[in-house]
Amino acid sequence: MxxxxxxxxxxxxxxxxxxxxxxxxxxxxxxxxxxxxxxxxxxxxxxxxxxxxxxxxxxxxxxxxxxxxxxxxxALLTGTSYLDGDNRVQHIRPYLDEASDALGETMHLARLDGADVVYLATRESHEYLRTISRVGRRIPAHAGALGKALLAERADDQLPLPEGPLPVLTANTHSSRQALLADLRATRERGYSIDREETVAGITGFGFALRYTAPATDAISCSVPTVRLTAAHETRIVSVMRELRSRIEAQLPPIITGPAWRT
The missing domain is CATH 1.10.10.10 (Winged helix-like DNA-binding domain superfamily/Winged helix DNA-binding domain)
Structure with missing residues (x-):
């Protein structure tokens, strides 16, 4: 040619x-x-x-x-083929169902892709109207629980962030690197991230990185309407999600087969 x-x-x-x-x-x-x-x-x-x-x-x-x-x-063929061919997604979905049933809240699985996270699986709560985090949707990593949990797994000088001011989704989204870095330090200390209406107004999220890769590329989260988030419920969410993360990380390595894809 x-x-x-x-x-x-x-x-x-x-x-x-x-x-x-x-x-x-x-x-x-x-x-x-x-x-x-x-x-x-x-x-x-x-x-x-x-x-x-x-x-x-x-x-x-x-x-x-x-x-x-x-x-x-x-175009649907490409997206469904990606999800159907990913052992991690297939393995984690039942855990999301289990946690959603236990907590009555919405659960998500997402993967870091450059400066964004992409939703790979969602289990909606039956208690409130669905949020806008559908499968395939991209969200700036700095703007929510899933992304911040994954950014916190990386050094401050290795964060995949865009140049200039950070994009803002709500009035609570971090727009400066200084504020984001402070949040990531707190995330590392507590072991999970918190999204206080930074992605969607009225929704609080709790994000947990899944450390079956280093650095982690996948994370799970629990989303809750802020108006019904009590201190007791928050404590239970964190407890259930921590246990869920441990179980996923313990069970995933044996089932991963095939090529070691670059994420």
Whole structure:
């Protein structure tokens, strides 16, 4: 194959991935051709051809007018295959069910990916309306219990944080590195993180890193409506979650098989 063809192929692949990531991040909010072309700095004609090809393959969907675009159903194949092929996720899900039944609260499993955490499993509480932490959602690691539990496993000079001010999700989210570093020091001392309405207003979370890798890449958390979080309930949550972490870490190593994937 000629060198020029290889370069064009790589460029086309990079553009395809970029389009899919943008559409996935926007969820239910559709995108227009011009909007995508401008954001990704791709010529309008090239963007149109790429979108039409992705629509034909089922990776992107369009409305009846052909002017709005969103992520397609074929993208679901990739996400479910990742989860179905991960022994850790398969092993931890029943523990989340058990803890949710015991505490009556919402449980999560997430994995660190760069400066974000990605939700891999969720068990919703039957006691209150669901939060916005659906499977596949990305949250800045500094902004919640799951991410802070994982950041605390790393040295302060090795934190995967973006440059400049930290993104803010609520009025309680840490926007400065100084405040975050102080929080991480407290997290290391107590052995778990606390999210006081930093990700979602009205929700308090408790995060626990799973140390079957070093440094930890996965964490579990328990989310509770702040209005019904008493001191006694908080004590019980921490006790149950600590025991849950110990059981998961004790049982996971023997069942991991296959390639040692880079996370």
């Amino acid at each position: 000629a060198e020029g063809s290889v370069v064009r192929g790589v460029k086309s692949a990079a553009r395809t991935v970029a389009v899919l990531e943008v559409l996935a991040a926007r969820g239910e909010r559709p995108s227009r051709l011009d909007e995508l072309a401008e954001e990704l700095e791709i010529p309008r004609s090239s963007m149109y051809q790429l979108l039409r090809q992705l629509v034909d393959c089922g990776w992107v969907r369009t409305d009846v007018t052909g002017s709005l675009y969103g992520i397609g159903i074929r």
